[in-house]
Amino acid sequence: MENIVTTIIMILIVACMPVVSKGEEPVDTVKVVKKADEVVVTRKGTVTRLEATRMDSLQNGKYYIYEVDVRTSSPDEEYDLPDLWEMKLPFLPNDCDNCSGRRLRRQLTGFSHVYWGWRFNYNDRREVKNGFEVGVRDLVGVRWDHGPQTVGFSIGAGFGMMRFLAQDGFCYAKHGDALVFRKISEGIKVDKSRFDVWRFHIPVLLDVPLGKVGNFSIGGVANLNTYASSKTQTISGDERESVKYKHFQQRLFTADLFASLTIEGIGIYATWSPMSVFGAGFGPELKGWSIGVDLLTF
Incomplete structure (x- = not known):
């Protein structure tokens, strides 16, 4: 689970890097959802969308949705977000002994x-x-x-x-x-x-x-x-x-x-x-x- 939380933070940092480098503006702060059962990250244009699902004791889903819009500080400059996020989805470690689906x-x-x-x-x-x-x-x-x-x-x-x-x-x-x-x-x-x-x-x-x-x-x-x-x-x-x-x-x-x-x-x-x-x-x-x-x- 620590790997999932760390990966979420990495997504936000990578998505906001152009803002910091070009406009020197502070990175947006997004709440971390602990013990999420499912995390889905999508990107459309300049908007990165993160959806986290967390089940309660009655197996009812609670959904958390966050969006980060990354743009350059100057409209005259053009900057394309890289397609390579330098991470492997779906955020599971290579060692399956630590996978939540098998760990007791x-x-x-x-x-x-x-x-x-x-x-x-x-x-x-x-x-x-x-x-x-x-x-x-x-x-x-x-x-x-x-x-x-x-x-x-x-x-x-x-x-x-x-x-x-x-x-x-x-x-x-x-x-x-x-x-x-x-x-x-x-x-x-x-x-x-x-x-x-x-x-x-x-x-x-x-x-x-x-x-x-x-x-x-x-x-x-x-x-x-x-x-x-x-x-x-x-x-x-x-x-x-x-x-x-x-x-x-x-x-x-x-x-x-x-x-x-x-x-x-x-x-x-x-x-x-x-x-x-x-x-x-x-x-x-x-x-x-x-x-x-x-x-x-x-």
Whole structure:
């Protein structure tokens, strides 16, 4: 990239040399565009035109156009600009190891894969309803790729929570360190009975660009289930009672398979959770899959 910036400066110096030599006028100053993805230089008559394209994080192009009009100081004098610019286009060094198309680059990411979705259980359905989940899978992370519109690899860190609702006629309770279900006695109405798991995410993803506006991500997500609690609220006559339990023996580590498809930063995702939230004797397995809305950038 330093070679590109140096070459741009050389273009302006070469284009303005006749002005300095003939009229002793100062050279025009033009802003340098750093990390340009594409540079096009054309010349028509005495006007040299430079167009630079730079892509932002959403792969939207920003264009910078500069023009330099080189003329002699005296209308009576004639001076033709040389056709030889003494430089090789398109400004790439002979050593391709330094070419931006092949060099592996690293960049920070953040607020990626913000999600909200429905969670469907394929076991424990007798006692547990389908629930939901919400969070940010990649609050901060690192991505490696070879440039814009290339396949990349990313790893990050985020957080989220998932909620499981008890089926009608059941409520969550605690027996020792285990999460258990109890049947509701007659005359007692359950306003709500839920079980929440808060967790940290470590996503390891392969990102495949789909044109200029689309993206497909696939990989695995490691979950650190750091906190779990249950809350049951019952109504008996005019009395309302709320009971909350915590300090369960949920698995500290679980893993999900993840895939998402986004267009213009908005899309859908799907996960499969083959690992149980609780070990044998400490609670329901709560295995399932989920689908929902995924925001690639927020």
